[in-house]
Amino acid sequence: DVKVTQSSRYLVKRTGEKVFLECVQDMDHENMFWYRQDPGLGLRLIYFSYDVKMKEKGDIPEGYSVSREKKERFSLILESASTNQTSMYLCASSLGTGDSYEQYFGPGTRLTVT
């Protein structure tokens, strides 16, 4: 089974702090994704990566950056956390070849910025 793990389930940070969210997948997937999920807005893509050191902006990249130094690890960075970044953050991975485009999600990190 594919396993996607996220560094924290719950996180509380103060406004202005730098926040690191880490995601690790164990199935050698090429593609990795960071989403945020808010009530009524659904899943919104922040950034994705299709290879090591490669990244692409999603729909809402402002205020975020990412890093993918190793294939299995994809980090989301909030350079200066703000209260409007309080949300559930979900990491996902996919193989992205043949018919294997389904995404496997981690358990999520509920971030609260005070």
Added chain:
Amino acid sequence: SQKIEQNSEALNIQEGKTATLTCNYTNYSPAYLQWYRQDPGRGPVFLLLIRENEKEKRKERLKVTFDTTLKQSLFHITASQPADSATYLCALDHRTGANNLFFGTGTRLTVIP
């Protein structure tokens, strides 16, 4: 840009009945469409994928249809059980590079015993 609508935010049905969830989209049809289940406080879990040239796909008590003319997918759960209570998400799968999925906001299904 593509817009995805799932029929209602919440749906309540009696145990044993068939639940039918709707996913409508605008603009161009995706090559594939996926359905996910999400439990509270958890990440979505992949359930089914259907291709544009398939009219129907089944997996145990689940059935998905895909009508590119109507720009609609229907997701059915037959003989529903309280354990089926969750939020169900549809996702358009355009296969344009690595970023292939565009998610709807989901329908929260509650199966009443």
